[in-house]
Amino acid sequence: MTGGLSQRLAAHAAATPDKIAVRFLEKGEGETQSLTYAELAAGTARLAGVLRARGLAGRPVILAIPAGTAFVTALLAVISAGAIAVPVPFPPLGEGRNRFRAIVSGLPGAAILAATPGIVEAGDPALGERLLDLGALTQASKGASEGPATPPVQPEPDAPAVIQFSSGSTAQPRGIVVTHGNIAANVAMMAEGFALDRTSVCVHWLPPHHDMGLFGAILAPLWFGAETVLMPAFAFLQKPLRWLGAISAHGGTITGGPNFAYELSLRRIGAAELARLDLSHLSVAYCGAEPVRAASLAAFAAHTACAGLRAEALLPCYGLAEATLLVSGTAGLGLRTARTTVFGRKAERAVCGTPPPGCTVTIRDPQSGALLVPGETGEICVSGTHVAAGEWQSGRIVPLANAASSRDGERYLRTGDLGFEAPEGLVVVDRIKDMICLQGRNIHAVDVESAAVAAGGGVIAAAAAFAVDDDARERIVLLCEVPARERASLDPALESRLATAIGADCGVRPQIVWMRHGALPRTTSGKIRRQAARQEFLEGRVLSLAIEMRHAETSD
Structure with missing residues (x-):
């Protein structure tokens, strides 16, 4: 089957009008919304016609719509209308509120398609003239035609389809422009890397404004005619059992998430609950x-084996918004590790598979750009038709800030990530900006954090390591999150044990x-923002557990 998104839909x-395309579990358990492919295609085509009639083709349209079938229909309609979809966290809460404001102010010419315009206008009355009421437009589209509208002409491959704001783990989010051609190229890579086809049942809780949720959980499954089962991210975070429960209830064949999702499931789902799942x-x-922490995935596989999870289902992968989503990952091989050396000690790191056809990964010297041989650690660089067209600035597309060219004219994307090529595949080491330089040595923050989590024995939920220099001495600081149920029984000797373990693994003893x-500060997709944590520490804004407990005692 050929064609773009609207033609494929x-x-x-x-071909399969009555097949369920999308199921939505509003509270993560019972199904509350669903659309067949016939219903989804008809609703998409009608709404796309209304949006085109309003002259939105070629303009950014911010999707101020919560997760659900209405979001999916609106997303497809905006793209099919030739407009540019801009997913945002909605309703804007916590860190998502700042992200929403930054995106809206950074796209002054964008329309705002809102499920609840009152929420948007209450936050900023000046946005009223940019608002489009999704409910009213949907109703108008139903009155415009009794049956499905004729699908629009497919936009050119280089036409913008989505402005995907990067998660901003080390910097402010940037508006990455993903074209129709980028999407077509990367979903084909996902089909190869994730063994995705029309028989797949995909189950996800990932936020739809994040690249993994947008392309991995929504667009890729629908592109191939698969079934996708969705739930809000907060439903998973409140009760991780809902994620695995939905996989069991719907016969899920493909799922995924960040490393913290597997660790959270390990801590919060017991053996008795797993025994009831399939x-x-x-x-x-x-x-x-x-x-990706190899120890986390290995523990998750062992923990869920009683529910029938096969170890070979685990798939460490690598990607980023500037490459649409997927860069490297291989289905069916399970968790594989490669050995590296950290201060003379052997360390095991997860292998993130190999690049699918159409994607080229090279490892280059971060300063000179020279190609490195397999096994040498350098900057991961990516090229292929899935690499984004550029960034959206002041109403136009400009080249990606991290685009580069070799001396012979080869163009590639600098990812800002360190890694190396092992015989088994790509191994990701760390963010270049998060690498710690201490007394002339390079120390990877992820190594310090991994050593702490391993030595903590389940007490540490998350960690962030960084270097500080207070003029007296340069040192490493490690911020460790402790779940509420572990605080009362926190062992006073744990701090010493962690420092010793980190010293043995990484050659340093952190504060x-x-x-x-x-x-810990996080992006809206859950990534730890190490540099933001460092800034908060330097400014004295880190509220340590000891201080919190003292405040609680005072208030009592």
């Missing part, structure tokens, strides 16, 4: 979007600061 509706249909459980779970 219409073809799926013609995960035997799951063929791919991918892990990406943040450093350790305990924090409540959730206190």
